[in-house]
Every structure is written in C-alpha cells, then in structure tokens.
Amino acid sequence: LSVEGIRRGLGASTVGRHLYLFGEVQSTNVALRSLAREGAVEGTVVLAESQRAGRGRLGREWFSPSGVNLYASVLFRPHFAPRQAPCFSFIASLAAADAVKELGPSPAIKWPNDLLVDRKKVAGALVECATRGDEIEFLILGIGINVNVPLPVLRAALGPAGVNATSLAAVLGQEVDRNALAASYLTHLDGWARRYKAGGPEPILAAWRERDILTGRRIEVRGEGGGFEGRALGVDGDGHLLVDDSHGQRHIALSEEIR
C-alpha cells in the first residue's frame, strides 16, 4: 500500500481528505479514535498493513495478517441521533460491494455488515460511535477486506469458521491491486455518505435491501440470552433486522449473530 497509490485512484470530496497509512497498529478503529479525540476532521482515513488486535463485533477478533489485505477506518462527524448509526453504517458494506463488483464478482450483504461472495465472507465492517448526551460526537466506520490472503492461511487462522471465509484473490484466481481497491472503496464510501446526507436513510436502505441475502430465509438468531429460529423479514427504518420466530412472535435483532 502507498498513500500516493491510493490518492491516484481517489475521486472523493470528503473521504480521504487526510490519509494515514501505518505499518502495524493495534486496530485502525482505535488509532482513528485517538485522532478523532484530538480533533481530526470528517473524512480522515486510517489504513494499516496489519493489526495486532483487529476487532470484530461483540468483542470478536478480525484476523489481520500483514501486507495482503485492507484494514481501513473512516471518520464521520454526522449531525444525527445515535439511533441512526446502524443504518448509516450500511454505507460501509455498500461501498465495499461497489468496489468488489468493479472487479467482477457480485457480492451479497448479510445483516448487519458482512460482505459475501459465493456465500463466503470476504469483508466485514465495524461501526463505533462516540456520543455526547443525545448526539453523536463522531462515528468510525472500519472495514476489513480479505484481498490477497492465501486461502490456506485464512482457513488455518480461523479454524472451523474458516470454511465460511474467502478472499478476493481466491475468488478471482489472481492477485488484486490493494491501492486501487482502497481508492475505489473510499470513493464509493464518499458517494454513499453524500447520498445519506442528501436523502437520509431511505436511498441507503433501498440499495442495501437489493443486496440483502437474509430476507425471506429461515435463520438462527444467537444472542446473549440464547438463540431461536425464525424467518428474516428484512430491516426496518433503523437498520434493525425483523425476525418472526416459529411461534409467529416478532423479534427485533440489534446486534445478534445470524446463521
């Protein structure tokens, strides 16, 4: 990765105004959070070649080997209530989907923010918010994309979960230019953020629903208090997943794991 290489392909007005590229960090989300606390402007981006402690949702880990993938976090300072954050976060997977589609494969999105190619996960997004009272102080959208990591390495690192993961190089049968992919992702993210600003959640939700793989399917919901089976009905206006269980009871999933 190189800042010049990424800048060459970048066509964004806000995202990427400041671009930091690190060798190794604990987590790009954590590094960007420190910059945000020091007053970094909206659109500031942190990328790293590797992460010591890449984070997934719910305290899980994100496998982040060096020099082969993308780990990127982008800072937003939106003027909306914290309840709008989940829907806004959909722009990360939409932008990643656009960037991947330019390479060939047509990806699907699994709620809330997994990107799947051939039903296997190639990318995941993590949204983190800092709030002050009823307002968002800043919001960080982190994305990890498996780009050129060899499949055996990915599978060995993830254990049994590895069968559900893949990389772009594995899907395409050739290595992918990470600078070009990063530029494309950031450019699309900028576009989606502008669309959200102009039109609110609806255009985002409409695009997201087109790629959503869960709606209408039988699923298993796993939360802290146990799990249940049901049918996914789709997302509501807040970006939460609606599920009917086998007794016809309606549930609203906020952050649970779906299978």
Ligand code: BT5
């Ligand atoms: C996610 O979590 O999918 C969000 C991942 C976000 C990572 C980015 S990298 C840049 C930024 N900085 C960070 O520290 N994080 C963000 P979740 O839905 O919880 O998925 C995590 C689960 O996916 C793990 O429990 C594993 O089973 C699996 N997993 C871990 N690493 C993976 C990888 N590289 N590829 C595919 N699956 C993986």
